[in-house]
Amino acid sequence: MPSRGSNTPKRKHVTLSVNQKLELIRKLEAGASVARVCDEYGVKKQTVSDIRKAKDKLTAFSLKYTVDANSKSSSVGARKRMRVAKDTNLEEAVTKWFMQQRSCGNVVHGVEIQAAAAKLASHMGIENFEASDGWL
Numbered sequence: 001m002p003s004r005g006s007n008t009p010k011r012k013h014v015t016l017s018v019n020q021k022l023e024l025i026r027k028l029e030a031g032a033s034v035a036r037v038c039d040e041y042g043v044k045k046q047t048v049s050d051i052r053k054a055k056d057k058l059t060a061f062s063l064k065y066t067v068d069a070n071s072k073s074s075s076v077g078a079r080k081r082m083r084v085a086k087d088t089n090l091e092e093a094v095t096k097w098f099m100q101q102r103s104c105g106n107v108v109h110g111v112e113i114q115a116a117a118a119k120l121a122s123h124m125g126i127e128n129f130e131a132s133d134g135w136l
Contacts, residue, residue, distance in 0.1 A: 014042045021051050021058055028052065090129070093120045110136050 016024065020041065027037055034048050041048075051058070094117045101108045114131035121129040 012042070014047075016041060016043070016051070018058060018062060021054075022062055024048065024051055025055050025058070087121075087126055087129070090117065090121055090124060090126055093124070 024037055024041060027040075028034070028048070034045055037048055038045055094113065097116050097120065098108060098113060101112075110133075114136055117131040117135070118129065121131075
């Protein structure tokens, strides 16, 4: 295989959003060729293969966070990485607490969410949980 010369332009790194990955999967399922999809999205065949293999994960992620694949304003759909909670029960409990607070008309700040999460984690017996800014 010939080595890359100094005059050969390097391929630009492409990272697709969750919505773009779902769109890519739909196109493949509709009969589009892998080569055509590669050209359209500017990715290699291995990337398309990896996305195809992650179809179930992507679909579950989009359903959980109700990603509207046609909406450009969906912040979840615009994400490039899928990060799932380590403890989904805690996440659900914190979300429920947050929704209750908001439905009562309370303004909830990040520090309060972190404190509630730490308290819930303690009640649920979850050890080594830190409600850090990164967690929030």
